Amino acid sequence: MTSESMTLGTATQLDVFEDLRRRVDTRLEGVLDEAEAEAARRAKDAVETVVQVRDLTLRGGKRMRPAMLLAAVECVVEWKTLAAAVVDTSCGIELLQTYLLIHDDWMDGDTVRRGGATVHVSLAKRYGDEHLGASAAILAGDFASAMAQDLALSHNVPKGRVFDVARAFIAMQREVVLGQTLDVLNSSDIEAIHDLKTGSYTVRGPIALGHALAGGSAEQWAALVAFANPLGVAFQLRDDLIGAFGDEKETGKSAASDLRQAKMSAPVRWALERLPEDRKSELRAVLGTDQYVRAQELLIESGAVEGIERRIDELEAKALAALESPALRREGARLLARLAAMMCKRKK
């Protein structure tokens, strides 16, 4: 499971993040329309692939990674001086997310994403063949990956910073793919999964992109990374709680999907370390089955929920402390603090 959504503010409040969200959505619509038109002209039979990328991207979440990128830029310079580049590189992150979600959902056999059918499910239905649908879905992901690079390194990025932005964008990909590999193989190296998968491309990656785009200093980077790393772990822990206890209506994903897939997520690991032997065996037996309600009871009994909530609070405090650095502009630090609070308290 790759998680992605959260609440960035209330509907009545048109602030900087809401402004960014609108700009990103408008730009995504524009480039996806162009891509669809190009496919219609040059590869008519492949249009449906692009349509799937378009639909999944545009029914996307709250554009939280763009908010993180913008806040990092704001720690270095006023983001409005780089607005077009901030929007384009943000679109690059969102398209990267589309690519990863499409591949991920097929690997995990997930059928629901962002409140609609996953791409491999849609395409298998359309072509009446499961393997063909999966193949076209993998290619839809590959196409989104190419589009992501196109936007992340667009003509709006200051020419002297393209190299640094590319480095950040590529490092994020290398890390998240290794992290996802560990996840798919159900590795017990949970910390590596947290760091590489979620930490990397949810927090550290967007912040690294913002820092590169704004031409930040080494001192600014040190402060930003000291913020990003604990927050990335906190985000993943929250995600694991949602993956164990969230319901489909709220998350747009299958309920308790991590439990039904027997993922070695943080609460499961917590419980397996602390429950008495008989309960431990029971938990092992119900993981990966439809008896996820019993698995949830056992997790609660083990104290996993309070324990992990406490750990999230500690990590958030650590992240906020890093923002005290005098190297960072206060305007940016305030935005990052707000995002940290939202990420640690979200319900989906």
Added chain:
Amino acid sequence: MTSESMTLGTATQLDVFEDLRRRVDTRLEGVLDEAEAEAARRAKDAVETVVQVRDLTLRGGKRMRPAMLLAAVECVVEWKTLAAAVVDTSCGIELLQTYLLIHDDWMDGDTVRRGGATVHVSLAKRYGDEHLGASAAILAGDFASAMAQDLALSHNVPKGRVFDVARAFIAMQREVVLGQTLDVLNSSDIEAIHDLKTGSYTVRGPIALGHALAGGSAEQWAALVAFANPLGVAFQLRDDLIGAFGDEKETGKSAASDLRQAKMSAPVRWALERLPEDRKSELRAVLGTDQYVRAQELLIESGAVEGIERRIDELEAKALAALESPALRREGARLLARLAAMMCKRKK
């Protein structure tokens, strides 16, 4: 099927292409060793994925796309003045090829590649599970894609040209993915497949990268693209003949794989347009079965082989004519002419 190999010269001749091939292989070994070490340190359970990328890349062919890139650079400036960048961007193309081959082979269900097991087959065997093997293979491709970007846009590329090199590298990806989508869906739009899939990333893409790397002019680009486009079609036609008549020992791929997969390749299409009705029905019946020898006989009977050989000769002549442009350095034009001859006459 994605094809890739050809002969670039005899073993006794250590010329510019052989020199490049050795430099590219050495550099690929270095970066793949580093990637493996990084995975061992940060994502131990994912090492096998990187090992698979390493093995497939290093048992790679004749490095024909790098040769094409180098020749295009040489049309603009002496390639040795940009040697490190030529090598790195060449490695980027080779890793892109690894990425595309891994995904492609899984989609096509191919079991043999470059004389070894395909990545999804190896990994399915290793993990004892077909879906897990396929998932890890898709991720191996995704990892190769990130590495490809890393090399194509390496620190050796002149900073002022990173943006242009990125454009060429991304355009190639967008095109080849659309082309592969048409191919997988067995689209009847053969010309679009030729142009987008093979033309794009076998000839036009490497040449565009070389042109961007060397900082070539618009006039030079016009001459290079007039060379690349007919050659790309000729390459694909040769590929289709090999896909229908090649044997596994020579090509490192399953014999007559296109016929067994009932691909609407150029010779099949030729035959279906020209054979009498009864033969046409017979051909349709044997395509996609093990009776590929009968399919081959029917193709020969239709005149497909001579007809397509003739067309390849015409396209080669057209490509060579474009090299007469005074905008191109003679040293480079000579190298491109040599590559065109090799590509049009290859047996694998």
